[in-house]
Amino acid sequence: MERILFGDNQFFGVNHMSEEKARAQGMRFQDIKEIIRTIDHAYDAGIRVFMCTTHGRVGEVCDHFRANPHRYPGFEFYPCMPYAHKYANAVTEHGMTGALSKLLPGESKIGALVKGGLSLARMDMENLAGMLIDAEMQMFHDLSTPVIFIQNVVTDLVLGLGAYDAFRMFADHVKAKYDAEPGFITMNLPKLLDALESVGIKNPIICANINKIAFRTSGGLEMYERTIAEREFRPIAMSIFASGAISPDEAVEYVCAQPKIKSLLFGASSRGNIQSTVRLIEKYDAQYHRSQLPSGTAHA
Template sequence: MDRLLFGDNQFFGVNHMSEEKARAQAMRFHDLDSIMAVLDIAYDSGIRTFMCTTHELVGSIADIVRNNPGRYPDFIFYPGMPYAHKYANAVTDLGMLGAMRKFAADDSLFGTAVRGGKAVASKDVESLMKMLVDAEMSMFVGLKTPVVFLQNVVTDLLLGLGFKEAFAMFARHVTQEYHAEAGFITMNMPRLLDALDEVGVENPIVCANMNKIGFRMSGGMEEYDRALEEREFRAIAMSVLASGAIGPREALEWVAERPKIQSVVFGASSAANIRGTKEIADSIWTPATAEAPALTR
């Protein structure tokens, strides 16, 4: 994993500190050109990994990268799924069967009916999970996707329901079908690590809020620090800037004191913020520390 990953919250109106800023960002990034302009800045600054949802516009981004291999030879996607709003809107507009037909990776109506119908009729959760993952991954065919994430909206729902085996199902499918590693995004890292241990997911990739002021760190900073010291996993920190409450240098220096955090994922919408964050990261993680764990979110 790269030390610094670029996220997509700013493109789709997500800001955990300010609804006004979220609305302004959503208006700014309402078209593909404005999003690609920012991604080009990040890519040209040396940030190669895009940690993203499976929003419809991400499919268009994937098309651009796929069709321009000379421009983006090292572009890496870290897809996170499912994009819950997409499914909710499709069910509202098309109904349950219509939504399944829309998102099934197999374009054949018969294939959709057989795969989806059998899964639902037999309550075969693993088959249904595979079908949904395959549908989400169809937009990334031919692209580099070395890590595939389960979004926190599902991770934490499964955690709350106690359906821990689903994590192992997801990890197996991602590894076997896409030759990738499974990642898990969560709002409660200590509890998720316990669950992953129970179902045999070894040395998992886990992305969670981690920052100097404990912003949105469910369970408390002490539990997170204890996990970083004692547990065997690969940590990706998100919300390290605490939605703007912490400056980039202060935030990344705090991360650097915790070598178990291998990557940091951040979002930015201006060239100055993107380049400035990259320069700070490079100054903290110098070539001499290249073998130290990396940052991603």
């Protein structure tokens, strides 16, 4: 994995501290050119991964990257699925079967269920899950997607239900179909790690809130620090700034001081904030003796 990952919350009106700021960002980024311009700033700062939801507008971003491959050598996407609002809206508008018809790929979408050997009455969930993953991945065709994530809304629902085999289904499908590693986003890092190990998923990639004030973490700061230090997995830290509750310098120093954190995920809406965050990560990585490679090529 790359050391620094660029996220997309700011593009779609998501801010966990300020609804006003979220609305303002959502209005600004209604223009796809603004989204592309901001990703360009991240690329020019040396970032080579866009970790993004499967929001419909990300399809427009993918179209741009396919049309301009020479502008973005080495660039990768880390898709995060599902985009829950899309499914909720489809079920509300069309019902369960109608939603499947709208969301599954192919000319005959309900026919695809039959061809895939799925009987809705039998609830053949593995085939259905595979087809839904394929539907989400359509927008990323011909782009590099070495890691594919389950969003926390599904990860944590599966955790609550105890249906851990669903994690194995997802992992097996993305490995076989896309030659990609499975990733898991969660609000409960220790519990998820236990669940993944119970179904034979070793050294998993897990993205979780990791920050100095335990903002939106389940289990508390001490539990997270102990889990990261002692257990075998590849952590990605998100919400490192706790939605602005921690100063950038203090926030980055905290996560960089933990050598087992593999990657840092952040979102920003301006060239200056992107550049300053990259500089802080490079500064504290050097201070804590993380091996350095030229910007844009550093791997964790």
